[in-house]
Amino acid sequence: MGLLRNLVDRSIQFSGTAKQIWQPTCNRLLPSIYKMSTNANVSVAPSHDAKQPILYSYWRSSCSWRVRIAMNLKEIPYDIKPISLIKSGGEQHCNEYREVNPMEQVPALQIDGHTLIESVAIMHYLEETRPQRPLLPQDVHKRAKVREIVEIICSGIQPLQNLIVLIHVGEEKKKEWAQHWITRGFRAVEKALSTSAGKYCVGDEISMADCCLVPQVFNARRFHVDLRPYPIILRIDRELESNPAFRAAHPSNQPDCPPELPNK
Numbered sequence: 001m002g003l004l005r006n007l008v009d010r011s012i013q014f015s016g017t018a019k020q021i022w023q024p025t026c027n028r029l030l031p032s033i034y035k036m037s038t039n040a041n042v043s044v045a046p047s048h049d050a051k052q053p054i055l056y057s058y059w060r061s062s063c064s065w066r067v068r069i070a071m072n073l074k075e076i077p078y079d080i081k082p083i084s085l086i087k088s089g090g091e092q093h094c095n096e097y098r099e100v101n102p103m104e105q106v107p108a109l110q111i112d113g114h115t116l117i118e119s120v121a122i123m124h125y126l127e128e129t130r131p132q133r134p135l136l137p138q139d140v141h142k143r144a145k146v147r148e149i150v151e152i153i154c155s156g157i158q159p160l161q162n163l164i165v166l167i168h169v170g171e172e173k174k175k176e177w178a179q180h181w182i183t184r185g186f187r188a189v190e191k192a193l194s195t196s197a198g199k200y201c202v203g204d205e206i207s208m209a210d211c212c213l214v215p216q217v218f219n220a221r222r223f224h225v226d227l228r229p230y231p232i233i234l235r236i237d238r239e240l241e242s243n244p245a246f247r248a249a250h251p252s253n254q255p256d257c258p259p260e261l262p263n264k
């Protein structure tokens, strides 16, 4: 399996025709390969095992992605139930899903007989019930720093550039709008990191802040934000790129990722 995984991992270095042929195959293979190595069960149907958590997720929802990373880091087995935010006007708005998440957003997590919504609340629940591989530091000041970075991203950036807001802003203005709010927030994140970062956002241990940062960097790239003014953000993103828990949670490794990635 190590060899196969290595081969698939290396496919991201391919370019041109080789990439066109190999990449769709990889997109299909990766979920099962990562499933073998990270416990993330990516079957589309809900699990028959009532104890197995179900994560309602969309491949490039950054909020779903945060939770996928946290689940993978803590090695919690789970099934993914994809909710398409775009198909037929958005499956998140259908009556059945509104019962799961009245906010009509992803993620939602069914776990321990409860349905939880809101990615940060979910990460805290996981932290409190599954303390293995902690995502908050012991030191109170470091914990405050983690929460500060989480808050900047999850309250100060992402909600301003999420799908419902961009639909409201309109096709013509959405890129500039997203760039404005991401740039404003990343200035603050970079400043926070200048005193808190070690190898990762806060010191040398991966925390909730890293679970939130990496998906937000993906969004920044999607909206063509100039990331050169944020060298610490870029360094940490690069550092985490090869981490198996982060790789398995990446949009391109999700069962609902389209074979041809949309370019906007």
Ligand SMILES: O=C(O)/C=C\C(=O)CC(=O)CC(=O)O
Pocket (backbone or CB within 6 Å): 060, 061, 062, 063, 085, 086, 158, 161, 162, 163, 164, 219, 264
């Ligand atoms: O594929 C799409 O076009 C629709 C939805 C998204 O991107 C997800 C978001 O709303 C962005 C986010 O989670 O930050």
